Amino acid sequence: MNNTILLIEDKPSLSDALKSLLELHQYTVATAANGEEGIRAARKLRPGLVISDIYMPVLNGLDLLDSFRDDPALQDIPVVMLTARSEIDDIQQALERGAAGYVTKPFLFKNLHAVIRGIFEKQL
Amino acid sequence: MKPNQSIRVSHMLRGIEDPVLIISTDKQVVLNANGKAIEVLANGKTSQLRGLPLQLAYGGERQDAFPKPLPPAFMLPVSQNGEISLIDFRVSPLKIEGKKYWLAIGRKVEQAEELQKKLQDLEQEKSLQQMKVQFMSMTSHEFRTPLTAISSAMDLLEARLQLDGQLSSFHRLQLRKMADEIFQLNAMLDEVLTLSKIAGNNWEADLKPVLPEQIIETLRYQYFSQRKDDRSLLISIDGEPRPILADKDQLAKVFTNLISNAFKYSTQKNPSVKLQYKKKKLVITFRDHGIGIPESDLPYLFTSFFRGSNVDGIEGTGLGLSIVKTFVESNHGTISVSSGVNEGTTFTLVFQEFADAI
Numbered sequence: 001m002n003n004t005i006l007l008i009e010d011k012p013s014l015s016d017a018l019k020s021l022l023e024l025h026q027y028t029v030a031t032a033a034n035g036e037e038g039i040r041a042a043r044k045l046r047p048g049l050v051i052s053d054i055y056m057p058v059l060n061g062l063d064l065l066d067s068f069r070d071d072p073a074l075q076d077i078p079v080v081m082l083t084a085r086s087e088i089d090d091i092q093q094a095l096e097r098g099a100a101g102y103v104t105k106p107f108l109f110k111n112l113h114a115v116i117r118g119i120f121e122k123q124l
Numbered sequence: 125m126k127p128n129q130s131i132r133v134s135h136m137l138r139g140i141e142d143p144v145l146i147i148s149t150d151k152q153v154v155l156n157a158n159g160k161a162i163e164v165l166a167n168g169k170t171s172q173l174r175g176l177p178l179q180l181a182y183g184g185e186r187q188d189a190f191p192k193p194l195p196p197a198f199m200l201p202v203s204q205n206g207e208i209s210l211i212d213f214r215v216s217p218l219k220i221e222g223k224k225y226w227l228a229i230g231r232k233v234e235q236a237e238e239l240q241k242k243l244q245d246l247e248q249e250k251s252l253q254q255m256k257v258q259f260m261s262m263t264s265h266e267f268r269t270p271l272t273a274i275s276s277a278m279d280l281l282e283a284r285l286q287l288d289g290q291l292s293s294f295h296r297l298q299l300r301k302m303a304d305e306i307f308q309l310n311a312m313l314d315e316v317l318t319l320s321k322i323a324g325n326n327w328e329a330d331l332k333p334v335l336p337e338q339i340i341e342t343l344r345y346q347y348f349s350q351r352k353d354d355r356s357l358l359i360s361i362d363g364e365p366r367p368i369l370a371d372k373d374q375l376a377k378v379f380t381n382l383i384s385n386a387f388k389y390s391t392q393k394n395p396s397v398k399l400q401y402k403k404k405k406l407v408i409t410f411r412d413h414g415i416g417i418p419e420s421d422l423p424y425l426f427t428s429f430f431r432g433s434n435v436d437g438i439e440g441t442g443l444g445l446s447i448v449k450t451f452v453e454s455n456h457g458t459i460s461v462s463s464g465v466n467e468g469t470t471f472t473l474v475f476q477e478f479a480d481a482i
Contacts, residue, residue: 011269017276024283055265084268089373091346102346105272106310108303109279 001120002048004028008038008064009082010056018051021109027116035059039067042074049119051112054083054094065097078119082112130156133220143211143230145178146218152178152190155225164202164211164230194226199233209233260320264313275306308439315443318377322450329374329454333367333479336408337399339376340383348383357383358394363401367479374451381444382410382471388438390414390468405476413468417461425461434465 005027009015012033019029030045032038036058042050050068054061061081068074078100083090094102101115133156137144143161145154157165157173166172178190190198200211210233218227282299285291321327340359348357379397386395390412400407417425417432424430426449429442452459456477463469 011273014269014273014276017273017280021276021280021283024280024287084265084272091342095342104346105268106275106306107272109276109283 001123002046003120004030004045004047004049005116006030006032006038006041006045006047006050008032008035008050008052008056008061010034010053018109018112025113035061035064035067038064039071039074042068042077043071046073047077048123049100049116050077050079051082051116052079054081054090062093062097065094065099069098078123080112080115080119082107134158140229143213145213145226145228145230147178147194147226147228149193149224149226152192152194152226154178161230164204164232165200194228198228200230257321260317264317267313268310271306271310275303278302304439311439312441315441315447318447319443322447327374327450327454329371329451331369331371331455331477334370334372334375335365335367336370336375336379336406336475337361337365339372340379340397340399343376343380343383347380348387351387353391355387355394357386358396359399360396361399361401365399365401368406368475369477369479370455370457370475371451374455378448378451378473379410381448385444386410386412386414386469388440389435405474406478408473408475410471410473411468416465416467416469417463418465422461422463426459 003026005022007015007018007022007029009018009031010033015031015033019031022029030041030047032041034056035052038050038052039059041047052061052064059067061083065079065081068077068079079098080101080103081094081099082103082105083094084105091102100119103112103115133146137146137156137158140158141160143164144158145161146156147153148155154173154176157170162168162170162173178194194215196215198213198215200213201208202211211230212233213228213230215226215228218225278299282291282296285295318327337359340357344357344359383395383397391414393413395410395412398409398411400409415434418434421430421432421434425432426445428446430446431440431442449459452473455475457473457475460472461469462472
């Protein structure tokens with residue numbers, strides 16, 4: 001199983017804590033601070049899963065979903081959206097544009113982990 | 125009017141800001157006029173108004189304006205500082221010591237410019253309200269990121285302590301308490317944001333065809349699955365589903381709130397949602413088998429900041445159900461509740477506006 005996770009989040013304090021938590025659970029974690037950096041890193045690393053914030057500078061998470069869907073090299077990588085927005089339209093839009101999961105901030109790590117595990121298990 | 129009566133009436137009229145006339149019913153003579161009436165109708169000259177028939181007092185220009193009896197309303201144009209404006213007089217009968225008079229009170233008719241200014245002020249106020257709502261929305265959104273960073277740092281602390289074999293029940297309890305408070309703060313942010321929209325009149329329902337069960341399914345997937353107590357939300361549908369006219373976001377807030385409450389105030393059985401599509405209405409019932417609501421609390425249930433007397437220790441702001449009621453009604457629905465202590469609670473929503481009916 002490809003257990004590399006690419007974490008795209010512009011806030012370092014959150015990104016650092018999440019990276020450490022994921023590493024404690026034996027994932028290999030790479031980070032990027034915005035959507036554009038995220039796409040470059042994804043092409044290079046081919047992660048097993050991407051966790052991405054929605055509201056970020058340069059390229060937001062919803063546009064990132066479109067880029068992943070349109071790129072044959074990236075379209076099979078599941079993307080979990082991590083966002084402070086919980087309006088039903090946002091959730092539906094993310095799911096319609098191909099998100100594999102949607103976790104609203106703030107969250108308990110175990111809930112995010114359950115979503116990640118569910119996606120990896122589906123891939124097996 | 126006798127002289128002493130006239131003085132008493134003059135005193136009484138003096139304090140009135142609008143122009144006031146007392147007119148005899150027979151010859152329509154202006155018997156009394158307050159300072160404001162003299163100022164605007166006779167350029168401050170008492171002799172040009174008092175004691176003269178209304179028609180004459182008005183320079184004889186409005187012969188047709190004052191039929192007998194005096195009509196319930198008449199308008200007089202006045203010239204002040206070179207500007208012509210209209211005074212709109214309302215007339216009512218007045219009886220002093222058995223004698224009948226007409227009492228006419230005038231109000232300056234708003235000029236187009238003044239109306240325009242008032243409209244601009246209103247627009248300005250509206251955009252200020254919108255800015256306030258935007259600010260609240262941005263703030264509550266921005267608050268969530270540090271809250272998430274705090275909760276993730278706490279998760280990390282717990283994981284690290286556990287890994288090092290140092291996680292005691294004391295640590296675990298304190299970390300749990302902190303996490304509970306973070307989520308409580310987050311729930312309050314949501315509610316304050318919704319309330320600020322309501323207070324800013326920025327919540328008019330955007331009615332479009334929606335399928336309520338789709339919203340409930342999305343919410344179940346997003347918020348009410350993978351619960352630590354392994355309970356889940358049961359959904360059942362009776363009849364042929366068809367879209368109702370409603371505001372999707374507001375409906376989602378209503379459902380989220382009622383489903384969260386159903387889980388929060390019960391511990392054993394699964395809460396359920398039943399959608400019954402009838403000929404002319406959709407009935408949605410949210411049912412739990414929890415602590416219930418004491419009968420004496422029911423009348424206050426939808427009041428802001430009210431919380432049931434038996435909720436001991438269960439977190440809440442007391443705002444949720446007041447928001448629910450506001451949104452149900454703005455979507456032309458009704459909400460009712462039936463409950464018994466330790467038997468559970470059922471909220472019933474009825475919507476009658478189907479999208480196919482238009």
